[in-house]
Amino acid sequence: xxxxxxxxxxxxALNVAHPIDGKPKVGGCLWEYDGETCRGLVDGxxxxxxxxxxRPEEKPAYEGPE
Numbered sequence: 533x534x535x536x537x538x539x540x541x542x543x544x545a546l547n548v549a550h551p552i553d554g555k556p557k558v559g560g561c562l563w564e565y566d567g568e569t570c571r572g573l574v575d576g577x578x579x580x581x582x583x584x585x586x587r588p589e590e591k592p593a594y595e596g597p598e
Contacts, residue, residue: 536565538578539585545577558588 539560540546549555553563560582563569572578579585 534565535562536569536580537561537582538563538569538572538580539582541577541579541584542586543588545572545586548572548577558586560585 537560538556540556540558545556546558547555550563550568552566553561556563556578569578573580
């Protein structure tokens with residue numbers, strides 16, 4: 533079966549798992565192009581566009597009291 537690169541669109545998408553390919557990863561992952569993947573794309577918690585992927589906010593490094 534064909535594979536497609538998918539990206540999570542929100543943090544909660546990282547808690548969902550594909551029956552074959554496992555959980556999505558920040559930065560994208562290859563999933564089977566099947567009904568489960570299409571459902572994620574249609575529902576909007578997955579995207580195939582890297583520009584639309586969810587990125588965790590970077591926290592500033594703790595520098596201590598000033």
